[in-house]
Amino acid sequence: MVDPKFRHGCQQQHGGIILQPxxxxxxxxxxxxxxxxxxTYELIAAGQLETVSIGRRRLIRIESVKAFAENLEV
Structure with missing residues (x-):
């Protein structure tokens, strides 16, 4: 079960437009x-997850998380 605070599968509606995080x-x-x-910090340092800084916050691109997960060997 997904934590309700975890919003990545969710779509947010803003002014009639559905926004994906x-x-x-x-x-x-x-x-x-x-x-x-x-x-996760190790993966960032290794360049496997792409981050951006906005002010003092460091955020990860969701596409980077998806790409990392899709490229994992099974």
Whole structure:
């Protein structure tokens, strides 16, 4: 079951337009991948997850999280 606070599968409606989130926090990305924050920071340092900085916040591109998960070996 997905935590209701975790909004990545959700669509937000704003003025009649449905918006998909494009950035997420490091904690949210870690939850989405089933990893801890430390491992998520390791993936960022290794260049496997793409981040952007906005002010003092560091956010991960959701497309980067999806691409990482899709490229994992089974």
């Amino acid at each position: 494009i950035l997420c926090s490091i904690s949210e990305a870690a939850k989405a991948l089933g990893l801890g924050r430390s491992k």
